[in-house]
Amino acid sequence: MARSFYHYVLKFRNGKKEDPFVRFANGAYLDHGFPKMSADYHEISRYLELNGDYLDSMAVFDELWEQFLQEA
Numbered sequence: 001m002a003r004s005f006y007h008y009v010l011k012f013r014n015g016k017k018e019d020p021f022v023r024f025a026n027g028a029y030l031d032h033g034f035p036k037m038s039a040d041y042h043e044i045s046r047y048l049e050l051n052g053d054y055l056d057s058m059a060v061f062d063e064l065w066e067q068f069l070q071e072a
Contacts, residue, residue: 005044006036008068020060027054041065 012025028034031054035047044065048055055061 002039002072004037004039005065005068006034006038008071009064012064020056021064024055024060024064027052030054 006028009021009025009028012019012021013029014026015022017023031051033047033051035043038044045058045061048058048061052058052061
């Protein structure tokens with residue numbers, strides 16, 4: 001089974017707090033409603049637009065998504 005986006009993002013946890021990827025990863029980790037098993041861009045994007053108050057910008061998500069696809 002392919003790795004979920006959530007599991008990919010976890011590798012950025014606990015880094016430098018000023019890094020937007022780290023802030024996103026730490027926020028997603030603490031967000032119990034995050035779609036942890038999903039690898040679907042639209043599902044995760046919709047969720048973040050409604051619930052991702054810990055996300056600095058959707059551009060951070062988009063950049064991480066592109067890296068996720070390249071490393072998959």
